[in-house]
Amino acid sequence: MVTLExxxxxxxxxxxxxxSLFFSEMWERFCFYGMRGMLVFFMIHQLNLAETEANLQYGATQAFVYAFTFVGGLFADKILGFRKSLFWGGLLMIVGSLILAADPHKFFFLGIAFTVVGTGFFxxxxxxxxxxxxxxxDxxxxxxxxxxxxxxxxxxLLGGYLCIAIGKGEMFADAIPEALRWNVAFGLAAIVMVISLxxxxxxxxxxxxxGLQPQMIKVDGTYQPIEKWKEYGVYALTLVFVPLIMTMVAKTEYTDYFMWTIGPLTLIYLFYEMSKVNSADRKKLFAALVFIIFSILFxxxxxQSGGSLSIFAAKNLNKDLLGLDxxxxxxxxxxxxxxxxxxxLGLLWIWLSKKRIEPNTIIKFGLGFIFLGLGYYVLFGTRLFADLQGVTSLNIFTIALLVITLGELCLSPIGLSIxxxxxxxxxxxxxxxxxxLASAYGQYVAGIIGANMATAKEGSTNYDALIAYTDGYKQLGLYAxxxxxxxxLISPLVKKLMQEVK
Incomplete structure (x- = not known):
């Protein structure tokens, strides 16, 4: 076997x-983003939920996806190892997608619950x-x-466009009977997840x-494998979580209780673990906490892309970009x-590092927020191109997404790395x-923000809806x-906590 060195x-x-990891993750993300892109549209147009309710349930679903990554990470560290955890998560995602493919109207929340727990492990x-x-x-x-x-x-990219386009009948409408479009869209997510595994x-x-399973150190210093009952216990416990998640996503007030509880408990546990490390490591963990807290706001x-922007796209955008949906x-x-x-951008960081002028991670984070804010100001600007029916340019909307993406690139991959x-x-x-888990809180907050935007315009015209949403986007741009x-401004302080870490 090849060594770590x-x-x-x-x-x-x-x-x-x-x-190898690139391709497994690519197909898993096809499944995940394909599902994510369908959620709000499916809930409003197929399950007949109100926009406010759909936004809240979207926020709850996404929050649990990311909250479960904390549980998945913990079980991988202590019992399963990264590889078994990944494989188990992938299997659960396949099961969830197949349930949705069988009957998305009847088993929607059951299929979603399997997918949520599976993603947490993967x-x-x-x-x-x-x-x-x-x-x-390095x-x-x-x-x-x-x-x-x-x-x-x-x-x-592939999942995000194909799944919703198939479900809506924008693609392959002649080949797929109308009654089966959503089944095929959800089934496609299952197929690509099988390829990933x-x-x-x-x-x-x-x-x-x-990624191999961790081993226990015995008193005499030798290693022994983790007992099998612990591994099987994790699998059994996972399946117990499924009906629990299903109930909490369907009734979003339970999600509120969960989110108000899990964050403080997690912080208490983190501080307990921090009390066991030396002073230098503790400072680094505090620096990590600064990144984590700011990422919630980000x-x-x-x-909003999966929530309010999904509704905005369906109601307020034309097809002036190559006739695309x-x-x-x-x-x-x-x-x-x-x-x-x-x-x-990755090569740019390497080049700047060689020249010794690469901005530190905290400055990159700050730039991420500034680009995000500017992108939301462009979203606000879409109202300048709207007609009296409240329909505006998909081209301008896409430019906003480009600016927002620059922000994401300054923050998200760097966040994983740091x-x-x-x-x-x-x-x-x-x-x-x-x-x-910070992303889970971000998703939860996103659902609440989206629901508040939707509430402001119920019973009003499509043009009023455009004004309400774009006002909201201007506000979000300012906060970012x-x-x-x-x-x-606080980057010198955080840099001190990070010590030698760049």
């Missing part, structure tokens, strides 16, 4: 193992394995995560010791831009899970710019 001692810009652990391909302090780590991020978004099974040999604003563009344009921009750099060896899975400036 041999893997990390690679020549060139990227380790060869990154491609998502944080594949990102952690990417981090382990690099030695500590300046190529950010570039590796940027490439991996391009893989995420190739899947998001097959790819991982056949390429995992090249990963050497990375995702709360950014994640506005919902498909909303779901996939960000991913399209990332595929081209991520490798370029969690692996600031974590201690024993807390890597947990810290990656905590990063995704303020947060970005604040981050840049």
């Amino acid at each position: 041999q893997i990390q001692d690679f020549k060139g810009k990227y380790p060869k193992q990154i491609w 998502k944080p652990n594949i990102s952690t394995m990417v981090g382990k391909l690099y030695k500590k302090g 300046s190529r780590t950010d570039a590796g995560f940027s490439l991996f991020y391009a893989g995420i978004n190739l899947g998001a 097959i790819n991982f099974v056949f390429t995992q040999r090249s990963l050497g010791p990375i 995702w709360g604003i950014y994640e 506005p919902n498909g563009v909303n779901n996939s344009a960000g991913a399209f831009f990332i595929i081209f921009l991520a490798p370029v 969690m692996t750099k600031l974590s201690t060896e024993k807390l890597q899975g947990m810290m990656m899970g905590l990063w995704f 710019v303020i947060a970005g400036v604040l981050l840049i």
Whole structure:
């Protein structure tokens, strides 16, 4: 078996193992973003939910997806190891997608619950394995995560456009009977998830010791495998979570109780773990916490794409961009831009690092917020191109998505990378899970923001709806710019906490 040293001692810009993880993640993200893009539209047009309710349920679903990454990361650290955790999560996602493909109207929340729990086990652990391909302090780590991020978004581009376009009948309408369009759209998510797992099974040999099950150290210093009952106990407990998640997503007031409880409990547990490490490591974990807290605000604003922007795309956008479906563009344009921009930005960081002028991570975070804010100001500007029916330009909307994507690229792949750099060896899975838990809070906040925008315009005209939504986007733009400036101002303090970590 190849050793960790041999893997990390690679020549060139990227380790060869990154491609195996790249393709597994790409197909998993096809499944995830395909599902995500369909949720709000399906709930409003097929399940006949009100826009406010659909936004809240979307926020709840996405919040649980990311909250479960914390649980998945924890179980991977302590019991399953990253590989078994990833495989188990993938199986659950396939089951969820197949349930939705069988009858999306009848089994919607059951299928969603399986997918939520499955993603929790898959998502944080594949990102952690990417981090382990690099030695500590390797300046190529950010570039590796940027490439991996391009893989995420190739899947998001394909799934984000194809699934909703098939479901709506914008694509293959002649080939697929109207009554089966949504079944086929959800079934497509299951097929690509099977491809993801097959790819991982056949390429995992090249990963050497990375992601194997942790072993217990006995008193005499020898190692012994984790007892099988603990592993099977995790699988059984997972299945108990499914009906629980199903109930909480269907009744969003339960989600409120969950979100108000899980965050404080997680912080208490983190502080308990921090009390056991030395002072230098504790400072790094505090720095990680600053990134995590700010990321909640970032995702709360950014994640309107699956909620309020999905409704805005369906009602207020024309097809002046190559005749494309506005919902498909909303779901996939960000991913399209990332595929081209991520490798370029990754190489830019390497070039700036060689010149010793690369901005530190906290400044990159601040820039991410400023781009995000500017993108929302462009969304506000779409009202200048609207007709009296409240329909405006998909072209201008797409430019806004381009600017927002620049913001995402300054923050998200760098965030994944910095969690692996600031974590201690024993807390890597947990810290990656905590990063995704912050995303859960961001998604939860996004649902509430979207619901508030929808409430402002019920019973009004389509033009009034446009004005209400764009006013909301202007407000969000302002909050993002303020947060970005604040981050840049406190960057010297955070840099001190990070010590030697760049």
